[in-house]
Amino acid sequence: xxxxxxxLDKAGKSRGFLTLYLLNSLKEKPxxxxxxxxxxxxxxxxxxxxxxGTIYPLLKHLKKEGFIxxxxxxxxxKSIFEITLEGEKELLVMSKEARKMHGKLMQFRDLISSIFAxxxxxxxxxxxxxxxxxxxxxxxxxxxKTEKKDELIKILERCLSDLKRVVxxxxxxxxxxx
Amino acid sequence: xxxxxxxLDKAGKSRGFLTLYLLNSLKEKPxxxxxxxxxxxxxxxxxxxxxxGTIYPLLKHLKKEGFIxxxxxxxxxKSIFEITLEGEKELLVMSKEARKMHGKLMQFRDLISSIFAxxxxxxxxxxxxxxxxxxxxxxxxxxxKTEKKDELIKILERCLSDLKRVVxxxxxxxxxxx
DNA sequence: TATAAACGTTTCTATGTCGAACCGTTCTAT
DNA sequence: ATAGAACGGTTCGACATAGAAACGTTTATA
Numbered sequence: 001x002x003x004x005x006x007x008l009d010k011a012g013k014s015r016g017f018l019t020l021y022l023l024n025s026l027k028e029k030p031x032x033x034x035x036x037x038x039x040x041x042x043x044x045x046x047x048x049x050x051x052x053g054t055i056y057p058l059l060k061h062l063k064k065e066g067f068i069x070x071x072x073x074x075x076x077x078k079s080i081f082e083i084t085l086e087g088e089k090e091l092l093v094m095s096k097e098a099r100k101m102h103g104k105l106m107q108f109r110d111l112i113s114s115i116f117a118x119x120x121x122x123x124x125x126x127x128x129x130x131x132x133x134x135x136x137x138x139x140x141x142x143x144x145k146t147e148k149k150d151e152l153i154k155i156l157e158r159c160l161s162d163l164k165r166v167v168x169x170x171x172x173x174x175x176x177x178x
Numbered sequence: 179x180x181x182x183x184x185x186l187d188k189a190g191k192s193r194g195f196l197t198l199y200l201l202n203s204l205k206e207k208p209x210x211x212x213x214x215x216x217x218x219x220x221x222x223x224x225x226x227x228x229x230x231g232t233i234y235p236l237l238k239h240l241k242k243e244g245f246i247x248x249x250x251x252x253x254x255x256k257s258i259f260e261i262t263l264e265g266e267k268e269l270l271v272m273s274k275e276a277r278k279m280h281g282k283l284m285q286f287r288d289l290i291s292s293i294f295a296x297x298x299x300x301x302x303x304x305x306x307x308x309x310x311x312x313x314x315x316x317x318x319x320x321x322x323k324t325e326k327k328d329e330l331i332k333i334l335e336r337c338l339s340d341l342k343r344v345v346x347x348x349x350x351x352x353x354x355x356x
Numbered sequence: 357t358a359t360a361a362a363c364g365t366t367t368c369t370a371t372g373t374c375g376a377a378c379c380g381t382t383c384t385a386t
Numbered sequence: 387a388t389a390g391a392a393c394g395g396t397t398c399g400a401c402a403t404a405g406a407a408a409c410g411t412t413t414a415t416a
Contacts (some may be wrong), residue, residue: 001371002229002371002372002402002403002404003226003229003403003404003405004225004226005372006371006372006404011416014370014371014372014404015372016371016372016373017290017371018373019287019372020293021293032393032394032395033395034393034394034395034396035396040289043285043287043288043292044282044285044286044288044289044290047182047281047282047285047286048181048182048282048285048289049181050373051181051373051374051375051376052374052375052394052395052396053373053374053375053376053396053397053398053399054372054373054374055373056394056395056396056397057396057397058372058373060198060312075295077215077313077380077381077394078393078394078395079394079395080326090380095294098290098291098294099294100288102287102290102291102294103186103225104222104225104226105220105283105286105287106287106289106306107221107223107225107226108222108225108226108283109280109284109287110217110221110222110281111199111221111222111226111284112195112280113276113278113280113313114200114221115199115202115276116275116277116280118274122265122327122331123312123327123330123331123334126331126334126335126338127250127308127309127312127334127340130305130308130334130337130338131305131309132346133341133342134301134305134341135317137345139279148344149301152301152341152344152345153301155337155340155341155344156301156304156305156308156337157304157334158340159308159333159334159337160304160307160308160311162333162336163311163312163330163333164311166326166330166333167311167315167330169285171344178379181373181374181375183402184374184401184402192374192401192402193402194401194402194403195402196402196403197381197402210363210365211364211365212363212364212365215364216363228403228404229403229404229405229406230364230365230366230402230404230405231366231367231369231403231404231405231406232370232402232404232405234365234366234367235366235367236402236403253410255364255365255410255411256363256365256411257364257365260410275370294367
C-alpha cells in the first residue's frame with residue numbers, strides 16, 4: 001500500500017510511486033500526461049491506469065518544483081513535458097526507492113496469495129525453503145563472490161528450465177513477457 | 179495502488195486489502211488486533227505493518243457491520259475478535275478479489291522493476307521467474323496430477339540441496355527485518 | 357523499588373490516489 | 387454534414403492507509 005508504494009524524499013517530503021514513474025518515464029523521452037497514462041495502461045496490460053485526477057495535478061506540481069518543464073505546447077493544446085537537470089538529480093536519488101518497493105511488493109504478494117493458497121503444501125513448502133535460504137544469504141552476505149554467485153545462478157537456471165519442461169505450456173493466454 | 183489493492187464488495191462499498199486480510203486471518207483463528215499487526219509484520223519480514231490508526235478503527239467497523247464479534251476481553255484488556263457466519267459468507271465473496279489483486283500486483287511489479295532495469299540472469303530475477311511459474315501453474319491448474327506433482331517436487335528438492343551445498347552455513351541467524 | 361520495554365488501544369490529521377463530472381479539440385465513420 | 391469516439395485536460399469530493407501523540411497494562415530488568 002501507501003507504505004509500500006510511497007516514500008520520503010531527501011527533503012522529507014512524502015512521494016508516491018507515480019512521481020517516481022513520471023520522472024523516470026520523462027527522462028527517457030518527453031511526453032504528455034496523456035501519453036504516460038496510456039503507456040502505463042499498456043505496460044500493465046490494463047491492470048493499472050492512474051486517474052487523470054492524479055496525474056495531471058501531479059505533473060503541474062512537479063513543474064512548479066522545477067523537476068520538469070513544458071517543452072512545447074503541441075497540437076491539440078497538449079503539453080509535452082520534459083525532465084530538467086534538477087529532475088534528473090532527484091530521480092537518481094528516488095530510483096533507489098524503486099528497489100525497496102520491489103522487495104516490499106514481493107513480500108506483500110505472499111500475503112495476498114496466502115489468502116487463496118490452501119493446499120499445494122509440499123510444493124509451496126519447498127519453494128519457501130528456497131526463498132528463505134536465498135533471503136538469509138542476501139541478508140548475511142550482501143557482497144557475494146562472483147564465483148559463488150555464478151554457481152547459484154547456474155543452479156537456479158537449471159531448476160527453472162527443468163520446471164518449464166514439466167509445466168504444460170497451454171497456460172499461455174493472458175500473455176507472458178515484459 | 180488503491181485501484182490495485184482495493185475493490186468493491188457486492189453491496190458496492192469500497193474495501194481495502196486489509197479488510198480482506200482481517201477476515202481471512204480471523205477465520206483461521208480468533209485474534210486481537212495487535213496479534214494481526216505482528217502476524218503481518220512477521221509474514222512480510224517487516225516489509226509491511228499496518229498502521230494502528232488503520233487496523234483498530236477498521237476492526238471496530240467490521241464489528242459494527244456484523245462480520246466479526248468480540249469473543250472475549252482477555253487479559254491486558256485485549257479484545258479477541260472472532261469471525262461471524264455472516265463474515266465468513268462475505269469473505270467467501272471477497273476472497274475472489276485476492277486472485278485479481280495478485281494478477282494486478284504482478285503487472286505492477288514489472289512497472290517498478292523497469293525503473294531499475296537490471297540485466298537478466300540476476301539471482302533475484304531467476305528466483306522470481308521460478309516463483310511466477312509455480313504460481314501461474316497453481317492459478318491455472320489447481321488440480322495437479324500426482325505424477326506431475328512428484329516431478330516438480332523432485333526438481334525443487336534438487337535445487338534446494340544444490341543451493342545448500344553452495345551456501346556456506348556460517349550464516350548464523352540474526353536480525354531479520356528490513 | 358524504579359524503570360524501561362513490550363503489549364494493546366484510541367483519536368486525530370495528513371496524503372496519495374481514485375472516480376466522476378465537466379470542458380474543449382481532433383479524428384473517423386456513416 | 388453530423389455523430390461519436392478518442393484525445394487532452396481541470397476540478398473536486400471520497401477513501402484506504404499512514405503516522406504521530408497519547409494512555410493504560412503487564413513483564414522484565416537493573
